[in-house]
Amino acid sequence: MRKTSPAISFLTICLVCLVFASSCGRQNADVIVAGSTSVQPYAEILAEEYERLYPGNAVDVQGGGSAAGITAVQSGAADIGMSSRALKDGEKSLWSVEIAKDGLAIVVNPQNPVTDLTLEQIRKIYSAEITDWSEAGGTRAKIHIITREEGSGTRSAFEDLVMAGGRISAGAIVQDSNGTVRQLVSSDKNSIGFISLGLVDGTVKAVSLGGVEASAANIENGAYGLSRPFLFVCLGEPEGRARQFIDFVLSGEGQRVLTHEGLIPRAEGAVK
Amino acid sequence: MTEPGQKAKLETKDLHLYYGAYHALRDITMDIPERAITAIIGPSGCGKSSLLRVFNRMNDLIPGASVRGEVLLDGAPVYGKDTDAVTLRKKVGMVFQRPDVFPMSIYDNVVIGPRHHGIRRRRRLDEIAEKSLTRAALWDEVKDILKKPGSSLAPGQQQRLCIARALAVEPDVILMDESCSALDPESTMKIEELMLDLAEKYTIIIVTHNMEQARRVSDMSAFMMIDENKVGTLVEYAPTMRLFANPKDKRTEDYITGRFG
Amino acid sequence: MRRFKEKLSGRIFFVLALSSISALALITVFIVAKGAPIFVKVGVRDFVFGMSWAPGHGEFGIFPMIVGTLSVTLGAAVLGVPLGICCSIFLTEFAPSVLKSVFRPAIQLLAGIPSVVYGFWGLIFVVPFIRDRIGGPGLSILAGSVILAIMILPTVIMISEVSILALPRQYKQNALALGLTHWQTIRSVMLPAAKSGIVAAVILGVGRAVGETMAVIMVLGNAVALPKSILDPVRTLTTNIGIEMGYASGEHQQALFATGIVLFILIMILNSAAQFITRRK
Numbered sequence: 030m031r032k033t034s035p036a037i038s039f040l041t042i043c044l045v046c047l048v049f050a051s052s053c054g055r056q057n058a059d060v061i062v063a064g065s066t067s068v069q070p071y072a073e074i075l076a077e078e079y080e081r082l083y084p085g086n087a088v089d090v091q092g093g094g095s096a097a098g099i100t101a102v103q104s105g106a107a108d109i110g111m112s113s114r115a116l117k118d119g120e121k122s123l124w125s126v127e128i129a130k131d132g133l134a135i136v137v138n139p140q141n142p143v144t145d146l147t148l149e150q151i152r153k154i155y156s157a158e159i160t161d162w163s164e165a166g167g168t169r170a171k172i173h174i175i176t177r178e179e180g181s182g183t184r185s186a187f188e189d190l191v192m193a194g195g196r197i198s199a200g201a202i203v204q205d206s207n208g209t210v211r212q213l214v215s216s217d218k219n220s221i222g223f224i225s226l227g228l229v230d231g232t233v234k235a236v237s238l239g240g241v242e243a244s245a246a247n248i249e250n251g252a253y254g255l256s257r258p259f260l261f262v263c264l265g266e267p268e269g270r271a272r273q274f275i276d277f278v279l280s281g282e283g284q285r286v287l288t289h290e291g292l293i294p295r296a297e298g299a300v301k
Numbered sequence: 302m303t304e305p306g307q308k309a310k311l312e313t314k315d316l317h318l319y320y321g322a323y324h325a326l327r328d329i330t331m332d333i334p335e336r337a338i339t340a341i342i343g344p345s346g347c348g349k350s351s352l353l354r355v356f357n358r359m360n361d362l363i364p365g366a367s368v369r370g371e372v373l374l375d376g377a378p379v380y381g382k383d384t385d386a387v388t389l390r391k392k393v394g395m396v397f398q399r400p401d402v403f404p405m406s407i408y409d410n411v412v413i414g415p416r417h418h419g420i421r422r423r424r425r426l427d428e429i430a431e432k433s434l435t436r437a438a439l440w441d442e443v444k445d446i447l448k449k450p451g452s453s454l455a456p457g458q459q460q461r462l463c464i465a466r467a468l469a470v471e472p473d474v475i476l477m478d479e480s481c482s483a484l485d486p487e488s489t490m491k492i493e494e495l496m497l498d499l500a501e502k503y504t505i506i507i508v509t510h511n512m513e514q515a516r517r518v519s520d521m522s523a524f525m526m527i528d529e530n531k532v533g534t535l536v537e538y539a540p541t542m543r544l545f546a547n548p549k550d551k552r553t554e555d556y557i558t559g560r561f562g
Numbered sequence: 563m564r565r566f567k568e569k570l571s572g573r574i575f576f577v578l579a580l581s582s583i584s585a586l587a588l589i590t591v592f593i594v595a596k597g598a599p600i601f602v603k604v605g606v607r608d609f610v611f612g613m614s615w616a617p618g619h620g621e622f623g624i625f626p627m628i629v630g631t632l633s634v635t636l637g638a639a640v641l642g643v644p645l646g647i648c649c650s651i652f653l654t655e656f657a658p659s660v661l662k663s664v665f666r667p668a669i670q671l672l673a674g675i676p677s678v679v680y681g682f683w684g685l686i687f688v689v690p691f692i693r694d695r696i697g698g699p700g701l702s703i704l705a706g707s708v709i710l711a712i713m714i715l716p717t718v719i720m721i722s723e724v725s726i727l728a729l730p731r732q733y734k735q736n737a738l739a740l741g742l743t744h745w746q747t748i749r750s751v752m753l754p755a756a757k758s759g760i761v762a763a764v765i766l767g768v769g770r771a772v773g774e775t776m777a778v779i780m781v782l783g784n785a786v787a788l789p790k791s792i793l794d795p796v797r798t799l800t801t802n803i804g805i806e807m808g809y810a811s812g813e814h815q816q817a818l819f820a821t822g823i824v825l826f827i828l829i830m831i832l833n834s835a836a837q838f839i840t841r842r843k
Contacts, residue, residue: 037574096809173699178784179618180809199614199626199787202701202795205805216690217699359739391741401732404755413750414740463736470740 060270063091064098064111065182066206067131067225068259071290072111078286079277088274092206095182099123102262108271110262113182113225114189125262128278130293132226132248133186133255134235136211138218143167145237148254152191154221157198162219174201175210175222183207186257187223226256227291245293259292310335310474310504311356314371318351318533321365325351326533329370331523335473338496338505340519340541342512344561347525348533349508353476355379356506357393358386374474391418394472398479400459402451402466407443410451410462414470429469437465438495457488464495475499477507481514493518512557516545524553593826597819609820615786615797617806617814624821626788630703630796631772631828633789634782637707638714638771643764645711646718647753650760653719654726655748673716677777684709684781698793701783707792709777714767721766725759726752758839765836769829775800799825 062072069092076088093101098110099120116125135151137143143166146154153159155174163169176197177184188197202220204210210222215232222233226243229235235243238253247253267275277283284294309332318326326348333339341349351360358379360366372379379389391414403410411433412426420426430447434440439461443454451462460480467475477496481489496505496518509515515522522545523538537544537553548554555561601609604622612623653665688708693700733755737747753760775798783795784805797805803818810818 093808096811100809100811178805178809179616180806196616196619199616200785200794202699203784203786203797203805213701217693220699357739359735362735362738387741387743389741390739394741395739397732397736397739399732401730401736403733403736403751413737414742417740417742417746417750466736466740 060086060088060109060274061091061107062088062109062111062261062274063093063101063107064262065095065113065259066092066208067095067113067183067228068111068128071129071227071259071287071292074290075278075283075286076274078283079274082277082282083273086270086273094178094180094205095185096180099262102264105264108263109267109275112260112262114185114257114260116260116262120262123262124265124267125260126275126279127258127295128261129259129284129287129295130248130256131259132243132245132253132293133183133190133223133257134226134229134243135221135223135238135255136214136229136233136235137221138214138216139232139234140218141167141234143236144234145240147239148191152193152195155192155197155201156195157200170219173217173220174198175213175220176201176203177207177210177223178203178205181205182257183223183225186255190255190257191223245291248293256293258295307334307337309333310375311506312371312373313355314373316352316355316368316370316372318348318355318360319365319367319369320360320363324530324532326355327528329535331535331538333474333504333506334521335504336500336502337520338500338507338518339521339523340515341506341508341523341525342510342515342556343525343536344556345510347527349525350478351533352525353395353478353506353508356474356476357390357395359395361386391470392472393474393476394467394470395476395478396460396463396467396480399483400456400463402454402459402462405451406448407451407454407462408447411465411469414466418470433465433469434462436468436499437461438491438498439465455488457484457491460484460488460492461495464492468499472503474504474506477505479508479510482510489514512545516541524548524550524556526552526556590826593819593822597816597821597823600813600816600820603813604817609817610824613788615802617810617817620813622813622817622820624799624802624817624824626786627797627799627802627821628824629788630782631798631800633703633792633796634706634710634778634798635768635771637703637792638710639764639768640711641707642711642714642767643718646715646763646767647722647760649715649719650722650726651748651753653723655744655752669716669719672712673720677713677774680709680713680777681780684777689781692793696793698791699783699795701781701795703782703789703792703794703796705781706778706796706798709781710771710774713774713777714771717767717770718763721763722756722760725756725763728759729755761839762836765832765839769832769836772829772832773800773825775804779804799828 069090072090076090079088080086095112095114098107098112101107102110102123113131116123135146143162146165150159150165154165154172159165160172161169162172204213207224207228210224211228211233214220214222226235237243238255241247241252243253248256261275261278263271288294311333313329313331316326316329329352341352343349354360355368355372356379368380374392378384403413408430411430415426415429431440434443439458442458451459454462481492484492493514496507499505507519519541521538522541524536524544525533526536528534537548537550544553545557548557600622609622609624611625612621613625614621614623615626653662657665684705688705689700692698692702692705729752733751734747737751742750778798779801782797782801784797784801785795786797789796799821803821806814807818
């Protein structure tokens with residue numbers, strides 16, 4: 030063709046405009062918070078409260094797991110990442126602050142007669158050394174182990190605190206959020222799982238650890254050892270609207286909200 | 302009208318055929334002599350095939366089809382309450398217009414009938430296959446290629462295979478619905494010879510639009526036409542020689558002299 | 563002017579067709595480029611036949627997932643194919659037209675249900691049923707097979723039906739005229755004649771099952787171990803990618819892309835088989 034038809038030129042220009050327009054989609058107003066599904070429900074409550082107090086400041090909370098959140102922050106896809114475990118070596122260059130502590134509850138079905146387990150027992154159950162409930166004080170039944178996906182901060186915390194270097198059995202059922210783990214444990218009589226302490230409700234039962242009940246009080250006084258920090262992570266020193274939101278979360282107001290929801294308020298001076 | 306001394310293999314008395322509300326055939330009364338060839342001729346659409354299909358109850362496949370009047374095979378009712386169409390069709394076989402061999406080997410095509418009627422032993426089936434293919438004048442051409450698919454044969458051979466297939470069931474009656482119209486003249490001739498041969502053992506009824514063929518092979522001829530109400534009816538039924546030489550009805554005469562098609 | 567317009571429309575169609583092929587090419591190149599390095603690092607045999615998938619420890623063996631895909635798909639075929647073929651026979655040979663007019667839209671509706679809805683229904687209904695009435699945790703190969711069997715039913719039924727309806731009417735007539743019963747006709751003449759169409763239907767259905775992710779991710783249990791029974795939880799190649807892609811990076815991400823390559827090859831084999839069989843008619 031010697032002359033480019035005007036129709037083709039017009040179509041090309043339209044296409045180019047579309048491509049540019051789509052990349053301009055993101056609103057600069059929203060603070061994007063993504064990551065741990067353990068932190069997510071609390072972040073959502075904080076966001077609601079924040080938007081109520083300071084109308085016009087939108088905060089968008091997404092899940093995906095701790096590892097996904099950290100990746101999102103590194104790539105710039107999110108302003109703030111949520112993590113339910115301490116930062117790993119490769120991540121230490123990121124800016125982070127602890128917004129609260131959360132307990133890690135080991136939960137079983139309410140109909141399960143077992144109410145107490147030692148750390149050792151839990152470790153053996155999860156590594157499939159113990160496979161039957163009768164070996165742990167319950168009735169004869171095969172134990173159905175439920176774990177989180179590898180990118181989960183909750184799972185990392187569990188592995189650090191309980192497994193002590195050992196591996197979770199390959200036959201464990203894998204679910205991708207606290208919510209689904211809880212739902213599964215509540216419907217399967219023979220299952221065991223681990224979720225955020227703040228999410229334990231009437232549908233599941235948290236076992237006591239060597240006699241110590243899983244509660245916020247016992248975490249604060251150190252008797253219940255399974256706890257992990259909830260972190261907000263940023264690429265560098267946070268600025269602008271992200272900074273404003275973080276300040277709110279760390280303020281008395283934000284901490285009151287979190288305590289009300291079952292978390293343990295952060296220790297003073299825990300900013301990096 | 303059978304010739305004196307010849308038994309009627311099939312009989313109809315005041316036969317009416319309906320497809321739902323549509324009246325297809327009326328007042329058909331005829332005797333089909335055994336071991337002879339009866340031809341049903343007439344212009345297109347006059348109900349020849351419908352009449353043929355009455356004899357093996359293939360009309361049952363058409364929803365809403367119903368029959369009034371009597372149809373008898375060896376004196377027993379064809380449409381009786383206790384008559385089973387499947388058993389009937391073992392005695393009254395049919396060869397269709399197009400040579401539709403099944404998509405399987407020549408051997409399997411021939412023995413499919415007997416196989417489903419309970420004959421399982423390989424040797425018996427082999428015997429049946431050879432006998433039927435011989436009777437259909439096809440054995441010599443296929444005896445070494447029995448495993449090849451039926452579709453690998455020429456159309457004329459395929460039609461003979463269909464005849465062999467029908468014969469394998471050991472019927473008494475063979476209905477042939479325009480069985481030569483899809484074939485070339487040479488194959489047609491072979492099949493006409495076959496018909497004459499088979500008529501020594503079987504009762505054969507053919508439907509044909511080819512008057513010359515009717516003249517050549519049939520013993521009895523039945524001429525059909527649609528009447529003023531568009532219902533098919535039997536105009537004249539007589540030994541072939543007589544019908545063609547001396548038709549009693551003017552309509553018959555008009556037809557065989559070619560005044561209408 | 564008219565000649566110019568014709569040339570122009572020809573060129574436009576060419577460009578459009580090219581763009582769909584280039585989309586395919588782009589995806590293929592992308593997946594292979596991203597995934598191939600792991601084959602180099604780990605070795606094809608160790609990757610494909612390795613028994614242990616533990617990215618956190620640097621272990622990338624996908625054999626349990628291959629077994630997962632094959633077992634769930636096979637289960638779906640065993641449950642869904644006979645049922646589907648019987649349904650298509652019922653529709654073509656036995657159903658009165660009143661029933662037909664209810665059945666066909668119902669089956670098409672089944673085909674339109676989004677996979678995630680199937681998964682959700684499976685989680686709420688099928689999993690507890692298996693757990694309480696049969697055994698195991700309920701999240702299992704069996705649950706996945708049941709869901710997938712229902713999902714592939716419309717494909718199997720509709721294509722088998724078309725194959726049977728495409729048969730020359732004469733086959734049935736000739737068979738009945740020989741004194742075969744209706745069922746004998748279906749079994750010995752019609753089904754063998756429709757065989758290649760039905761096989762194509764089955765392969766297409768199976769192909770859909772192999773690629774399905776959303777419907778099964780909720781009901782399979784996603785355990786990384788090799789399953790020992792149909793009541794064991796399992797992970798398929800597709801669900802493996804689905805669960806981990808949100809947070810995978812580095813070698814882990816490469817391994818997921820390599821899983822995609824394996825899936826690609828699997829589906830290509832299935833499609834070629836389908837084409838080969840239908841062409842042999």
